Amino acid sequence: xxAAEESAVSAGVLRVSTALQNRLVRLERFAGARRGGxxxxxxxxxxxxxxxxxxATFGDRTLHRHDDESEGGFIERAKAEALASTSRRPCRLLLxxxxxx
Numbered sequence: 442x443x444a445a446e447e448s449a450v451s452a453g454v455l456r457v458s459t460a461l462q463n464r465l466v467r468l469e470r471f472a473g474a475r476r477g478g479x480x481x482x483x484x485x486x487x488x489x490x491x492x493x494x495x496x497a498t499f500g501d502r503t504l505h506r507h508d509d510e511s512e513g514g515f516i517e518r519a520k521a522e523a524l525a526s527t528s529r530r531p532c533r534l535l536l537x538x539x540x541x542x
Contacts, residue, residue: 479531481520492538499523499534 485494493512497504497519504522506515516536523534 481524481534482531483516483520483534483536485536487538492540494536495539496537497523497534498537499532500526502526 487494493506494516495506497515499519499522502522504515504519506512510518519534519536523532526532
């Protein structure tokens with residue numbers, strides 16, 4: 442390769458690298474703007490409206506509701522533990538009734 446060709450190739454690589462770097466900066470800026478987004482996706486699986494949630498699953502963990510715990514208290518505890526278990530957002534939480542065990 443001639444010196445002029447090598448220089449042109451190097452300049453092309455530099456332009457591509459600069460373009461990729463600029464794109465990366467824009468993507469990181471966009472990702473930072475999404476920080477106020479959805480933290481948790483909570484799915485409630487029931488067969489009838491009267492069933493109460495007794496089990497929560499997130500990742501490879503399963504939580505069970507305590508006998509003296511209200512359904513609302515259990516759901517709040519499950520949400521907190523699901524969010525604390527991973528830094529991935531949004532985090533997924535699946536709530537189920539006793540019948541679905």
